[in-house]
Amino acid sequence: MDFSYSDEQRMLKDMVDRLVADQYTFEARESIRTSEAGFSAEVWQQFAELGLLGVPFSEAAGGFDGGGAELMVVSEGFGRGLVLEPYLSTVVLCGSLIDRLADETRRAELAEGIIGGETRYALASHEPDGGYDPHWVRTTARAEGDGFVLDGHKAVVAHGDSADRLIVIARSSGEIDSAEGLSAFIVEADAAGVHRRGYETIDGHRAAEVTLEAVHVDADALLGEVGGAGDALESALERGVVALCAEAAGAMEIACDLTLDYLKERKQFGVPIGSFQALQHRMVDMRMALEKVRSLTFWAACSLESDPAERRQRIAAAKVMVGKAGRLVAEEAIQLFGGMGMMEESAIAHYAKRIVMIDHYLGDRTWHMAALRETLTDTARAA
The missing domain is CATH 1.10.540.10 (Acyl-CoA dehydrogenase/oxidase, N-terminal domain)
Structure with missing residues (x-):
């Protein structure tokens, strides 16, 4: 490629x-x-x-x-x-x-x-009891008059505290964990019945817990057909995972650069600690981890319009690598910086936190490893 x-x-x-x-x-x-x-x-x-x-x-x-x-x-x-x-x-x-x-x-x-x-919009999709499963939706949407009434609770809605509008994924029909029967609604963030509790996340971003209590929306708030948002939601989340993997690659690159600069400046026994071979090897491991993430992310990014099974495999593989290689880079950077790496005033601490937290957004390493295993098994059975 x-x-x-x-x-x-x-x-x-x-x-x-x-x-x-x-x-x-x-x-x-x-x-x-x-x-x-x-x-x-x-x-x-x-x-x-x-x-x-x-x-x-x-x-x-x-x-x-x-x-x-x-x-x-x-x-x-x-x-x-x-x-x-x-x-x-x-x-x-x-x-x-x-x-x-x-x-x-x-x-x-x-x-x-x-x-x-x-x-500005925020996607209100995941729920407290559903973990990383985007199809686990208890939030309901029932038809009433010429519109709909929404009830439910959405968790860790990224930038949900400052969004002008929310796109709420609600269940119109089907089982609680089914991809069928999901609908998407545009809801004004200040609409009656919408309650938001905003907070800062560990990595410095913003999120909110969103509760919907008998929120009335007009018929034109519905995006697409009733119960027909499942495939579009999956596509949007796949693009989100690719964007997160790419963001991780950028953050990992700077983490490597900052660590290398520190090794060149910090002296011990009268010489820069970057001259110690053991630390040079660890720095090489960090760069290799970065290149693994970048390569798999590019592969996944170029697969967004490809065969669904192939696309899912590549996106899951990239997210798994971000979880594994990203944590290695973050932990090595902190260790090589020593106590300086733990200080809020140090940039490397913020890069490390963002890299680690990316693993936990839109499915962590374990979640995507299971998805990868499932798609590979399905492909093998079909062959």
Whole structure:
């Protein structure tokens, strides 16, 4: 497989890298992280002005029809800066659902608000008792009058505390853990009956617990057909996993760079500790782990439009590698930094936390290993 970028993709990469270098120094990120919103509205508007919020959308929706490679370029660049803005939740997850489920007119209308930076979304899909299973949905949607009534509880909704709108996955029919019978609804975040409890996550991002109590929505809040959101949700989450893997690769790269710089500067017995062969070997192991993640992520990103079974295998393999190799890089970086690596004032501590927490979002290493094993077994049986 050719892992080289096209000219257009290289231009996109250069633009994202410059933006992150200019706007996301560690000090700037800390100022954004500790702000009331937990992200920068000004930076978000810059994303819109540069066209980054339209990269994954189809041309029919007013976007640039970017594929997996473009998604990887943007997400990897954001990973290098530990970007806090709700790109994953608004553009990748909710944008994918809108692109797949809304009709042409509605799609263009909704995408315009996202691409222009006016509207931020959060995907309310996972539930407290369902673990990582996106199909385990107890939240109900029942028809009433000319609309629907939603009741339920959604857990760890990324950027759910600051979103203007939520896309709520609710069950219209079927068993509690079935992919059939799931519907997607656009709900105003300040609608009557919507209760949000926001908090900062371990890695500095924001999330919320969302409770829906007899929330009335109009018929046009429904995306697509009643009970027909299962496949689109799976597709959106797959894109989300690819974006997370790419973000992990970017964060791992900077973690390696910061660690190497520290080994060159820190002296012991009158010489830089980077001259010790044992530490050089550990540094090589970190770089090898990074390249494994980057290669598998590129493979997964280029498979987003491929055969479903093949796509699931590659995406699961990439997420498993992020869990394994990412933890190695994070732990080695902390150990090589010593006590400095545990301090909040040290950038490496924040990179390590984000790398480790990426493993736990949209399915951890164990969850995806089971999924990988299942798809490989199914493929073997079909052969």
